[in-house]
């Protein structure tokens with residue numbers, strides 16, 4: 001299987017190439033575009049993007065694996081990322097993780113059998129003043145409690 005951007009993303013790619021003559025500078029934007037389209041960075045995506053960027057797949061893999069926002073494996077429709085760094089941990093992040101895990105019978109790193117929810121414990125999400133923080137796809141949910149996360153999950157279920 002090979003990878004290609006869809007028509008709107010191909011147009012965006014061409015515009016970016018004009019904007020950034022050094023293709024290496026396009027690595028992060030292209031990875032975001034590919035993940036938005038495919039849901040994760042598969043081997044085929046990695047190989048195709050490396051060719052577009054004119055860099056080696058190994059070099060691009062280093063970039064992908066450095067940033068936690070890129071997924072090398074398929075994730076659920078809803079990616080539930082619970083911050084585990086100090087502020088969130090002290091404010092009760094473990095209770096939130098335990099609640100999500102019990103509701104969906106998941107351990108961190110796992111995806112529900114129906115492919116809807118993936119639970120991850122992640123490092124600081126950069127919103128320590130509103131701990132504990134849960135990121136669900138692109139949205140932040142702050143000052144989370146077990147009750148609050150329960151209500152959010154009910155709306156998604």
Ligand code: FES
Pocket residue numbers: 083084085086087088089123124125126127128129131132133
């Ligand atoms: S410690 Fe959780 S957002 Fe920073």
